[in-house]
Amino acid sequence: MDNKKIVTQRFRRRSRMGRRTKEMTAIAKERMHILFTLAERESVENKNLPRAKRYVELARKIGMRYNVRMDRYFGLLVCRSCNSFLGNSASARVRTLGGKIIICCKNCGRVKRIPLRSKRTRE
Ligand SMILES: [Zn+2]
Secondary structure, eight states: OHHHHHHHHHHHHHHHSSOOOHHHHHHHHHHHHHHHHHHHHIIIIIOOHHHHHHHHHHHHHHHHHHTOOOOHHHHHTBOTTTOOBOOSTTTEEEEEETTEEEEEETTTOOEEEEESSOHHHHO
8 A cells, every 4th residue: 555655645746746748848838828819808707806816816826837828819918917807998008108008906006017119129
């Protein structure tokens, strides 16, 4: 009995560590995309902000575990400090000022500034 326990524990510990194969990251990306689209739907259509936030949290956790970055589109719509989805007017204030888009999270007050003419687009 004891021997079996040790074996399963070792297996469990190993399953989270080590190299991430291509299949693993592909599945992680897919899962994150699904969760972000769900978050978008909850935020924009159903106005259920806590649920959208929960979806974003789960997606970010998956991303951290498998070293996968957010899509650029969703990266702009997520608050970095409280994980709120900034997709509608109830959760974010969006203005332009001095050649920048300024997105203010209404939940925690974090401000995000996105330059309209970045170095990448000028090239
Ligand atoms: Zn926030």
